[in-house]
Amino acid sequence: MSATSSQKTTNKSVLATTPELVQNTYDMLNRNLEIIRDRLGRPLTYAEKILLGHLDDPRGQELYAGDSYLLLRPDRVAMQDATAQMALLQFMQAGRDETAVPSTVHCDHLIQAYQGADADMQAARTTNAEVYDFLRSCCARYGLGFWGPGAGIIHQVVLEKYAFPGGMMIGTDSHTPNAGGLGMFACGVGGADAVDVMAGFPWEVLYPKLVGVHLTGQLSGWASPKDVILKVCDILTVKGGTNRVVEYFGDGVGSLSCTGKGTITNMGAELGATTSIFPFDERMATYLKATERSELADLANANLDLLTPDPDVIANPDGYFDEIIEIDLSTLEPHIVGPHTPDLARPVSKMGEDAKANDYPVELSSVLIGSCTNSSYEDFSRAADIARQAAQHGAKVKAKLWCSPGSEQVDETVSRDGQKEALESVGAVVLANACGPCIGQWKRDDIEDGQPNSILSSFNRNFPKRNDGNPSTLSFIGSPEICVAYALAGTLDFDPATGEIEAANGTRFKLDPPGPAPEIPDRGFVISFGGYEDPPPADERSSVVVEVAPESERLQLLEPFSAWEGGDYEKLPLLLKAKGKCTTDHISMAGPWLKFRGHLDNISDNCFIGAINAFTDDAGEGKNIETGETGVGFPAVARDYKARGLRWVVVGDENYGEGSSREHAAMEPRHLGAAAVIVRSFARIHQSNLKKQGVLPLTFVDPADYDKILETDRISILGLAELAPDRNVDVVVHHEDGSEDRFEVAQTLNDEQIEWFKAGSALNLLRAQSSE
Secondary structure (H helix, E strand, O other): OOOOOOOOOOOOOOOOOOHHHHHHHHHHHHHHHHHHHHHHOOOOOHHHHHHHHOEOOOOOOOOOOOOOEEEEOOOEEEEEHHHHHHHHHHHOOOOOOOOOOOEEEEOOOOOOEOOOHHHHHHHHHHHOHHHHHHHHHHHHHHOOEEEOOOOEOHHHHHHHHOOOOOOEEEEOOOOHHHHHHHOOEEEEOOHHHHHHHHOOOOEEEEOOEEEEEEEEOOOOOOOOHHHHHHHHHHHHOOOOOEOEEEEEEOHHHHHOOHHHHHHHHHHHHHHOEOEEEOOOOHHHHHHHHHOOOHHHHHHHHOOHHHHOOOHHHHHOHHHOOOEEEEEEHHHOOOEEEOOOOOOOEEEHHHHHHHHHHOOOOOEEEEEEEOOOOOOOHHHHHHHHHHHHHHHHOOOOOOOEEEEOOOEHHHHHHHHHHOHHHHHHHOOOEEOOOOOHHHHOOEOOOOOOOOOOEEEEEOOOOOOOOOOOOOOOEEEEEOOHHHHHHHHHHOEOOOOOOOOOEEOOOOOEEOOOOOOOOOOOOOOOOOOOOOOEEOOOOHHHHOOOOOOOOOOOOOEOOOOOOOOOOOOOEEEEEEEEEEOOOOOHHHHEOOHHHHHHOEOHHHHHHHEOOOOEEOOOOOEOEEOOOOOOOOOEEHHHHHHHHHHOOOOEEEEEOOOEOOOOOOOHHHHHHHHHOEEEEEEOOEOHHHHHHHHHOOOEEEEEOOHHHHHHOOOOOEEEEEOHHHOOOOOOEEEEEEOOOOOEEEEEEEOOOOHHHHHHHHHOOHHHHHHHHHHO
């Protein structure tokens, strides 16, 4: 299957990670770290070297972990098609003719999984032609690389083509830390952060603290790299990594392949971590050489002192990490997590009894392998090993099995080497090289909406409605090989280590654990740049026209948000008090709504439709306190308040905004009139996105004050003229009966972020600075 109609080539693009770029990065790291070592007077972990080595001002930057905001200079930016639309619409307002750092767009999110790779790709190109044309022309106009639909999932392509040890990258997708498997400090951000960097400004992030994961031993049997991160999720939970970097170290690190490391760092997003990272080693060098980057491997080997922790960090880790987790790979069991959250874990051996005890539907309706987390050559090889064992007995899957290769390069290589054929021989359907069901792009004919069912995937997220839009689908996560084994059994009540599979002749057999899978194909990868388009030369770009039709339902040029008017927020209506988990999926759903990611007004009709109303336990609807009407969809209530000239407030619970980096979850509320969000705690990326869009993110000083908020309340936020770093803000809650509650809320805005708020958004301020 060809990625696009474009001619395939093995030529590297003009935006390639060249030896010159890498050497320049290492030279910068050396210069900056000489200053940092003098200031700190101590050895450094690997994550610290890359983070602090990219400081914009290493001499003047305040360095207080957990408190200082760092200004950093990333080496590149990557965006996927769903988030790139809004990021590029914002960049078009920034007053720049080209991006300041190498940047790419990857078309992987808008391809719906339904009938199989070829049919789904044809449908995607037709359905999304307007969006693809916009992205392609915008890339050509401003000097970005464009990876067309079918070329692969952004994070797999970045690992194959752009990532390098010691580099720093930001990406408009929460799973950007996948590149940490190749030693890169890679962070998921909102589009406004990407715009800053593409416009030549530093990237700002809270100085993260450090979690060390000490790996010893070596994986064996059914255990895989996926089980490492599932175990870490079990230990740290979905908010245990917030404003922290997870750094892996120890003798066990070298036993993991580069793509296996990528699986682990990728799903570190589920911890809420700023990023996750492995130090450089020979497994990374092997991968670089196999993907035609031998010169980069040589450069990395020549700079080991930069790309590994200082010796004392390994000898005395307690002195360098805020928390240390010990994992012995030799005793690690395969795990399955879920449903509804990636930190509800149990060993595979306990899955059956756990399903029965919790009344989970035991029969599996579908099993899925792939996604940016587990779609490498090694992943497909281990999955194919299980399929071949079954094929020898004539067995077929009892639950429908869907497989998504991570890139055209992986797809063509597993086609050549037989892994795809092995999976298809037991009944698997191979999908396009895209995200598909992992991000809600899955059309199902087998399940009615609201019908309880269980699925198992090798994906990374499993929030309700995440995969298929059905709130009654219970989504579990495991490794690719575990997924294939369970597809053959057809039930959660199964342990691959002890259970038996039914053969075609009615006899039963046991599966052996997959044998060692090659991380690198014996015959090398089928190197492909299919679907890639370089931007035209700089002197030709000004003639490129980026058109957005005024009548388009999918694209809309942005209007600047209004600036702060200078006063306090007085008696604003409460739109929503969210109960429990309120992720970015709850705030701005994906699935069918992805088609509106470039049209802010249209996509705002999904704002909070998944959020649980704390007063009714209903999803997506509440009370309009201006009209007294109840059971009204939150978007309609918000639009009514906006039409009346009213700003409004949202109240939330713990880890509000967990999940995806999608800035739509901040831009939609802002567009509809949100003034502030007050919660018990925030997820990092969402809090940053709210700040960027001029919405005040506030935190209850006393979490019990959440309970004081009533459905018909109006909320005043006072002292905004004196807004300053580390200064709490007063809130008055005006109840319908005339009584009031008054309490303090905390805010984490620094001086620059306060200027964003006053200007109405970070983009407004950037535009003003660009015109000076």
